[in-house]
Amino acid sequence: MKMLYGQYVGYLTAVCARYIPDDDEVKDILQEAFIKIFDSMDKFSWRGEGSLKAWMTRIVVNDSLKTLRKKKTVPLPATLADLPAEEEPAFDAVPLRVIQEMIRKLPDGYRTVFNLFVFEDKSHKEIASLLGIKENSSASQLHHAKALLGKWIKDYIKLKDNG
Amino acid sequence: MDNEWNNSLRERFSDYSAPEPEGLWEGIEQGLAEKKRRKMLPVWLVTGLAAAAAVALVVFLRPEKTVEAPVDTIERYVQDLTPDTPDDSTSSVSEEAVPVTEPVDATGSKPASFAVVSRRTLLAEAMPVETTDSASETHPERLPDDIDELEDVAVKGHSEPENRPDEVPVEVKEESIVSETSIKTDPETLSSMELMSEQKHKRFSVGAFRFGGQEASEQSQGFGLSRSKGFYRTRSTGKGQKQDTGSLLEMLSSNKASSYEAHHGAPVRVGVTFAWEMTPHLSLASGLNWTALNSTFEETAGDMRNYTRQDLGYLGVPLRLEAGFQPWKGLRLYAGAGGMVEQGILSKSVTTSYIGEYLEDAVSHHPKTGGLLWSVGASAGAEYRINRVFSLYFAPGIEYHFDNGSGVKSAYTEKPLHWNAAFGVRFNFQK
Numbered sequence: 001m002k003m004l005y006g007q008y009v010g011y012l013t014a015v016c017a018r019y020i021p022d023d024d025e026v027k028d029i030l031q032e033a034f035i036k037i038f039d040s041m042d043k044f045s046w047r048g049e050g051s052l053k054a055w056m057t058r059i060v061v062n063d064s065l066k067t068l069r070k071k072k073t074v075p076l077p078a079t080l081a082d083l084p085a086e087e088e089p090a091f092d093a094v095p096l097r098v099i100q101e102m103i104r105k106l107p108d109g110y111r112t113v114f115n116l117f118v119f120e121d122k123s124h125k126e127i128a129s130l131l132g133i134k135e136n137s138s139a140s141q142l143h144h145a146k147a148l149l150g151k152w153i154k155d156y157i158k159l160k161d162n163g
Numbered sequence: 164m165d166n167e168w169n170n171s172l173r174e175r176f177s178d179y180s181a182p183e184p185e186g187l188w189e190g191i192e193q194g195l196a197e198k199k200r201r202k203m204l205p206v207w208l209v210t211g212l213a214a215a216a217a218v219a220l221v222v223f224l225r226p227e228k229t230v231e232a233p234v235d236t237i238e239r240y241v242q243d244l245t246p247d248t249p250d251d252s253t254s255s256v257s258e259e260a261v262p263v264t265e266p267v268d269a270t271g272s273k274p275a276s277f278a279v280v281s282r283r284t285l286l287a288e289a290m291p292v293e294t295t296d297s298a299s300e301t302h303p304e305r306l307p308d309d310i311d312e313l314e315d316v317a318v319k320g321h322s323e324p325e326n327r328p329d330e331v332p333v334e335v336k337e338e339s340i341v342s343e344t345s346i347k348t349d350p351e352t353l354s355s356m357e358l359m360s361e362q363k364h365k366r367f368s369v370g371a372f373r374f375g376g377q378e379a380s381e382q383s384q385g386f387g388l389s390r391s392k393g394f395y396r397t398r399s400t401g402k403g404q405k406q407d408t409g410s411l412l413e414m415l416s417s418n419k420a421s422s423y424e425a426h427h428g429a430p431v432r433v434g435v436t437f438a439w440e441m442t443p444h445l446s447l448a449s450g451l452n453w454t455a456l457n458s459t460f461e462e463t464a465g466d467m468r469n470y471t472r473q474d475l476g477y478l479g480v481p482l483r484l485e486a487g488f489q490p491w492k493g494l495r496l497y498a499g500a501g502g503m504v505e506q507g508i509l510s511k512s513v514t515t516s517y518i519g520e521y522l523e524d525a526v527s528h529h530p531k532t533g534g535l536l537w538s539v540g541a542s543a544g545a546e547y548r549i550n551r552v553f554s555l556y557f558a559p560g561i562e563y564h565f566d567n568g569s570g571v572k573s574a575y576t577e578k579p580l581h582w583n584a585a586f587g588v589r590f591n592f593q594k
Contacts, residue, residue: 005188010180017181027184034187035194091172096179099172118169119176 001038008053009034012060014100018115019064021104029067033060061120065130068112093160094153102152110145117142421464427574431455438485445486452479454505456573468517475532475573476509493548497558500541507532510571533569538562542585552590559584 012033016026037056044055091099103111112131116122117138122130124138131138434452441447453476460471480503487497512528542560549555561582564575574581 002188005191009183009187011178013183014176014179014181023184027187027190030184030187031190031194034191035198038191038195039198091175096175100176100179100181119173121169121173 004038005034008056011053012056015057015119016060016064018100018103018119019061019112020067021111025067029063030060033063036063061115065112068108071108091153094156098156099149099153102149102156105152106145106148110141110148113138113141114145114149421462423462424460425572425577426459426461427572427577428457428459430457430574434479434481436481436483444488445484448481448483448485448499448501450481452481452503452505453477454479456575458573460572466519469514470517471512471514473512473530473571473573474509475507475530475571477505477532477536478508479503479505479536487546495546495548495554496544497546498541498543500539502537502539503562505536505538506534507536507569507571530571531569532571533567536564536567536575538564538575540583542583544585546589554589555587556589557584557586 009030013026013030016029016033017023020026020029033056036059044052046052103114106114113127116127116130117124124135124142127133127138128135432452432454434450436448436450438446438448456475456477458473458475460469460473462469481501482503483499483501485497485499487495489495510530510532512530514524514526514528515522516524516526540560540562542558544556544558544560546554546556559582561580564579566576566579
């Protein structure tokens, strides 16, 4: 158990933290998720390389979504509708740690849709079903998330260039 | 473009790790330990409920009730035997006296006549048991225990019997003290003996089981109700001496129709079984079983009737090898074989004697169940998992009980090879 924990705790912490901005909540969710993982290992069926990681990630994401639902922060109404539609921000020059923190700073609704669409590869239809929102709301929130993220990345690069 | 950006970001984050929260592992360990404790509670809760149900089954599923003799009947019996009993002693004797019958001896040389006191001795002879006479414990005038004493009482009590026109006089003689060795058998009466045997099978048992699960780390524990049916009946009718508990009684009225019936009722078995998974498909199981056996024996000779209720309790340790596999998810098929050793822990036998409708006597015995009782058995079953915790199982099987030479008759001895069917709920848990 400890070996499995050591191998995946860093990755799963990053996954959970992208959904949940509060560190204490991240710890609580990870604790319950790992207990669930260890407790239901008999349910896991090996389906090739990466299947275990995918299974554990799914548990962590589901628990994170549950927490967000309890807080009733999903979905978030679009409040940044006036943001201009921009091209995807170029993030190559930005460290992952910084991008991670930027994602965490996104409003709950934007962040959740962004994470599900980008990292979990969910369609807007699936996201709409998961979060109980309309498909176009999901698309709209993704658009706003990317716009906000792009703005922050630009600001970061500008700040770095200046400084 | 969108997809490229998404894929690129996803790929960059595919191995990204964040520092783990402080104290996370300790919290997980604590949570797992707590969960394990919570899991164990239902195990013992269900174990307790199953044990309670088992006790209830043992108590309430007994097919027949023990007949208890009223105290006044025993006292009256003692009064009848007491020499200085006033005037009614004679009439008592005439009430309880066994009618003098045809000679038992094949030679016909001596007619046998007996006093009523002999009947108690007959039972004692027929069943080598420790006798606890409730009357002797409670009544100041102890009932006689040995033959000589009985004879003395009988002689005193019936020294001058007052004959009545409609009664057969009682005559006590040396020959009236019967023993199996002193009686010669009449070949004719023996040949006329008709032996009938009817056997059905009725049996209940409740068990709690634990066995190896699908995964190496998994074990399961469960509770089961097993039931097999068996109803044993042996009956003999005719005249003369039989080689069982009814033989001596029959002699008392050998010219009258006599019968002997033994009913071995539904044995009830409850127990807890634990299994250790040796390989994913093979496990070794052992545990502790309690089996309750009850029997009734009824013997009649003329208007005399003895009714005996016998209760036995055996504590057993089974050892069993089981092999199983899963043809489909949730379904497990298994077969097993093994043996069990049992030791008689409780035994009680209460005999009540009647003459006509008159309850004459009640004697309590403790039959000696002898040494260890061995048995072997095999069964095959199926288990269907309802959810992670509970599963249903059904496992018919057969078992054979070896005779331990105790001489005590029970369902085990009357039908040593019998089938049974275990079914119930099994509780599963993980290590």
